[in-house]
Amino acid sequence: MLYFRGEVIIYLVYLAALVVRLALDLAFLGPAAFSISSAPLSGASLYSAMATDVLLTFGVGLLLGRAARLAIRYGRTSRGEEQVQVARTAA
Numbered sequence: 001m002l003y004f005r006g007e008v009i010i011y012l013v014y015l016a017a018l019v020v021r022l023a024l025d026l027a028f029l030g031p032a033a034f035s036i037s038s039a040p041l042s043g044a045s046l047y048s049a050m051a052t053d054v055l056l057t058f059g060v061g062l063l064l065g066r067a068a069r070l071a072i073r074y075g076r077t078s079r080g081e082e083q084v085q086v087a088r089t090a091a
Contacts, residue, residue, distance in 0.1 A: 010066055014059030021052035 028045035076082040 010059070010062040014056070014063060017052060017055035017059045021049075021056060024048040024052055 024045075028042070028048060073082065077084055
């Protein structure tokens with residue numbers, strides 16, 4: 001089993017961006033944020049949607065990068081090219 005330090009922060013960034021996105025949608029659009037409609041967006045709501053989409057994209061990039069790094073390291077370990085260091089715990 002491989003463990004990467006700092007893995008929790010990636011999930012927290014993604015979840016925080018998702019919560020911000022939902023909160024801004026609800027604040028600017030009201031209950032219509034959760035319905036499918038083609039209502040035009042105001043300038044402020046459009047900019048907030050773009051900003052939170054950038055945050056979500058950043059979070060997804062972190063998640064995909066971590067998964068790719070884990071898959072590469074797992075492949076190297078399986079082929080014997082890399083050894084997993086076992087952390088020693090204080091007794």
